[in-house]
Amino acid sequence: MRKITLHDVAKAAGVSVATASWSINDNEKHRIPASTRNRVRKIAHSLGYQPHALGKGLVNGTSDLIGFVTDDVATMPFAGQIIKGARDEAWRSGKLLLIIDTGGKESVEDKALAMMAEQQVQGVIYSTWYHRPVETPKFQSEKPALLVNCFDKQGLYPAIVPDEVQGGRAATELLIKAGHRHIAFVNTTSPSPAQTGRLEGYKQVLEEAEIPFDSSLITYVKPNQEGGFEVTGLLIDSGATAVFCHNDRVAMGIYDGLRQRGLSIPGDMSVVGFDDQMVISAHLHPALTTVGLPHYDLGVLGIRKLLRICHEKNANKAVSITRVKCPPIIRKSISELLI
Amino acid sequence: MRKITLHDVAKAAGVSVATASWSINDNEKHRIPASTRNRVRKIAHSLGYQPHALGKGLVNGTSDLIGFVTDDVATMPFAGQIIKGARDEAWRSGKLLLIIDTGGKESVEDKALAMMAEQQVQGVIYSTWYHRPVETPKFQSEKPALLVNCFDKQGLYPAIVPDEVQGGRAATELLIKAGHRHIAFVNTTSPSPAQTGRLEGYKQVLEEAEIPFDSSLITYVKPNQEGGFEVTGLLIDSGATAVFCHNDRVAMGIYDGLRQRGLSIPGDMSVVGFDDQMVISAHLHPALTTVGLPHYDLGVLGIRKLLRICHEKNANKAVSITRVKCPPIIRKSISELLI
DNA sequence: CTTAACCGCTTAAACGTTTAAGCAATTTAA
DNA sequence: TTAAATTGCTTAAACGTTTAAGCGGTTAAG
Numbered sequence: 001m002r003k004i005t006l007h008d009v010a011k012a013a014g015v016s017v018a019t020a021s022w023s024i025n026d027n028e029k030h031r032i033p034a035s036t037r038n039r040v041r042k043i044a045h046s047l048g049y050q051p052h053a054l055g056k057g058l059v060n061g062t063s064d065l066i067g068f069v070t071d072d073v074a075t076m077p078f079a080g081q082i083i084k085g086a087r088d089e090a091w092r093s094g095k096l097l098l099i100i101d102t103g104g105k106e107s108v109e110d111k112a113l114a115m116m117a118e119q120q121v122q123g124v125i126y127s128t129w130y131h132r133p134v135e136t137p138k139f140q141s142e143k144p145a146l147l148v149n150c151f152d153k154q155g156l157y158p159a160i161v162p163d164e165v166q167g168g169r170a171a172t173e174l175l176i177k178a179g180h181r182h183i184a185f186v187n188t189t190s191p192s193p194a195q196t197g198r199l200e201g202y203k204q205v206l207e208e209a210e211i212p213f214d215s216s217l218i219t220y221v222k223p224n225q226e227g228g229f230e231v232t233g234l235l236i237d238s239g240a241t242a243v244f245c246h247n248d249r250v251a252m253g254i255y256d257g258l259r260q261r262g263l264s265i266p267g268d269m270s271v272v273g274f275d276d277q278m279v280i281s282a283h284l285h286p287a288l289t290t291v292g293l294p295h296y297d298l299g300v301l302g303i304r305k306l307l308r309i310c311h312e313k314n315a316n317k318a319v320s321i322t323r324v325k326c327p328p329i330i331r332k333s334i335s336e337l338l339i
Numbered sequence: 340m341r342k343i344t345l346h347d348v349a350k351a352a353g354v355s356v357a358t359a360s361w362s363i364n365d366n367e368k369h370r371i372p373a374s375t376r377n378r379v380r381k382i383a384h385s386l387g388y389q390p391h392a393l394g395k396g397l398v399n400g401t402s403d404l405i406g407f408v409t410d411d412v413a414t415m416p417f418a419g420q421i422i423k424g425a426r427d428e429a430w431r432s433g434k435l436l437l438i439i440d441t442g443g444k445e446s447v448e449d450k451a452l453a454m455m456a457e458q459q460v461q462g463v464i465y466s467t468w469y470h471r472p473v474e475t476p477k478f479q480s481e482k483p484a485l486l487v488n489c490f491d492k493q494g495l496y497p498a499i500v501p502d503e504v505q506g507g508r509a510a511t512e513l514l515i516k517a518g519h520r521h522i523a524f525v526n527t528t529s530p531s532p533a534q535t536g537r538l539e540g541y542k543q544v545l546e547e548a549e550i551p552f553d554s555s556l557i558t559y560v561k562p563n564q565e566g567g568f569e570v571t572g573l574l575i576d577s578g579a580t581a582v583f584c585h586n587d588r589v590a591m592g593i594y595d596g597l598r599q600r601g602l603s604i605p606g607d608m609s610v611v612g613f614d615d616q617m618v619i620s621a622h623l624h625p626a627l628t629t630v631g632l633p634h635y636d637l638g639v640l641g642i643r644k645l646l647r648i649c650h651e652k653n654a655n656k657a658v659s660i661t662r663v664k665c666p667p668i669i670r671k672s673i674s675e676l677l678i
Numbered sequence: 679c680t681t682a683a684c685c686g687c688t689t690a691a692a693c694g695t696t697t698a699a700g701c702a703a704t705t706t707a708a
Numbered sequence: 709t710t711a712a713a714t715t716g717c718t719t720a721a722a723c724g725t726t727t728a729a730g731c732g733g734t735t736a737a738g
Contacts, residue, residue, distance in 0.1 A: 003694095005693095005694055005695085006694065006695065006696095007694075007695095017694090017695080017696090018696080018697075021695070021696060021697085022696090022697090025696090027696090027697090029697090030697085051694090051695085052693090052694050052695070054693085054694075054695090055693070055694030055695035055696090056694075056695055056696080057695090058693090058694080058695070058696095059694085059695050059696045059697080060695085060696075
């Protein structure tokens with residue numbers, strides 16, 4: 001049984017292919033009377049007609065695919081939310097995501113961008129699993145492109161990233177509002193927008209609360225469980241009643257460290273994480289109060305902006321960085337301090 | 340600047356499009372003398388010619404995309420390895436993965452399968468984030484299809500799944516070899532191939548070691564941290580010296596429970612997990628010995644099998660389920676028992 | 679010396695769609 | 709009553725490839 005083409009539908013309906021095409025798609029220039037349109041549609045459906053994306057794409061000059069190049073979907077799993085957001089938003093416009101993860105290899109990345117161009121994608125989104133500056137990707141076509149969860153050092157493309165400063169503020173505010181005044185900050189040793197942005201937010205809020213900045217409350221560790229575990233001693237010695245951790249994994253390590261010393265959370269120490277890495281944060285004892293990364297929204301906004309650029313021919317060339325809010329997630333790891 | 344087509348290349352090289360096409364692709368039926376071929380290729384390259392996947396696909400009757408439909412990439416992150424494996428193997432044959440995750444919604448799934456058909460994919464892989472039986476997906480074309488990490492209840496399609504029985508054996512053997520005789524098994528309450536398979540493996544190994552099966556050592560809990568935490572009491576009372584946990588999250592809960600009672604791992608209790616969920620298992624104190632799921636391999640084998648089916652026209656219709664080994668991952672949570 | 683095979687290439691059809699241009703019949707405007 | 713506009717459609721070109729068929733010219737076989 002051969003595949004049903006538009007031709008078959010047209011013949012069955014006793015009209016030309018042109019009429020069939022206009023009937024099935026709502027072309028605004030060529031209005032077809034409802035009677036014909038419905039008849040053709042009914043016949044198309046009864047024959048089991050399925051449009052042929054390749055034929056369509058060939059004449060339109062573009063497929064209905066949107067390229068999504070990322071360094072690694074799988075490794076840092078919670079970043080998969082970016083894809084989810086992008087997929088949902090793309091879906092709403094009838095577009096499909098063509099995802100390639102490159103494993104961070106530049107050769108793969110170049111090939112990936114070339115393949116996207118070959119596929120005649122509508123545009124390309126370039127995304128990373130953690131927020132960072134990147135070398136400008138070598139987009140292989142003149143199609144629109146933008147960066148999500150990263151930004152190119154030369155500032156040639158629009159970018160959408162989490163607002164690290166606001167995130168740092170949110171975390172610190174949670175502790176301040178609970179009455180804490182001696183708030184340690186366990187930062188990461190890896191230079192990144194997160195490292196500087198969250199610290200900046202922390203400082204801002206302290207200043208606004210008129211708490212003098214005390215650099216002995218700031219420590220730098222590897223951003224994982226081991227880092228948190230090892231810094232616990234210093235943390236206790238510092239006299240802090242609360243700690244803002246660079247991320248949930250560090251917080252998890254500190255949980256371990258405190259428990260090993262017989263200290264309780266939040267009784268002896270209030271803890272705030274960052275990232276809202278569900279597998280961890282929601283299931284620690286007690287559940288961890290943290291700040292989420294707006295991954296889903298990054299994806300949604302990325303596609304939305306990309307499609308907007310696709311549609312406006314008169315390219316609004318204002319290349320800008322959009323910062324998206326990081327929401328505080330309140331659970332059980334902060335104690336209200338009596339003042 | 341218009342896009343360079345094969346036509347442009349042909350004209351520049353002073354040959355026909357046919358010759359250009361044969362020169363650029365290595366067609367085995369039509370050999371073109373090396374001199375011509377190299378000349379054309381050089382010109383194509385210097386003009387910056389990029390093949391047009393849509394034109395190609397239209398005449399070939401298929402795109403170079405492979406459909407990958409999954410219920411949820413993002414939620415259960417470690418399953419992203421399936422995609423990684425699939426992507427790597429597809430890449431080796433110059434194919435691209437067209438991934439759609441449906442969020443488990445049937446309406447989305449049906450639409451997704453329809454869209455894959457529209458895109459003229461070479462074939463479709465249907466995958467789930469945990470191993471389970473599924474209703475037979477409504478594949479919308481006669482293209483090859485197969486299931487990965489799941490199998491259809493009617494057995495209409497080939498499937499590739501983890502070997503749960505062997506995994507259960509592997510976990511239990513680790514404990515037996517360390518000298519344990521009283522081995523508890525904290526199973527999940529959710530019915531699944533994992534639930535029955537791992538138990539079966541546990542039983543097999545016990546029997547082979549001539550340890551009588553003791554049903555009081557088997558408990559059933561929700562497969563997460565809370566489940567593990569809550570069962571810790573029972574576990575201690577059972578007199579077991581070791582516990583095989585349905586998964587790493589349960590193990591994490593048991594870590595918490597034991598620690599809260601001042602018991603140590605592996606001194607007071609040896610623990611084996613399942614899944615090798617890196618964020619957890621590699622970073623617990625002590626690092627968790629567990630059994631990995633062969634997600635990456637599932638992906639690789641899935642694509643390999645799919646492409647094989649694509650190529651053999653004389654459809655070898657032997658619809659079979661392939662079971663892939665689950666490797667033990669040895670870390671620090673088992674103590675050698677002196678016998 | 680004739681016939682057949684081969685070489686290196688060209689011509690042209692085909693894949694399934696969209697859409698500009700055009701045409702006959704009918705309606706509207708003047 | 710006639711010209712102009714509108715309606716409802718058709719024809720045919722175009723998108724960028726692949727590939728079957730064919731065509732002169734050379735070489736090999738008999």
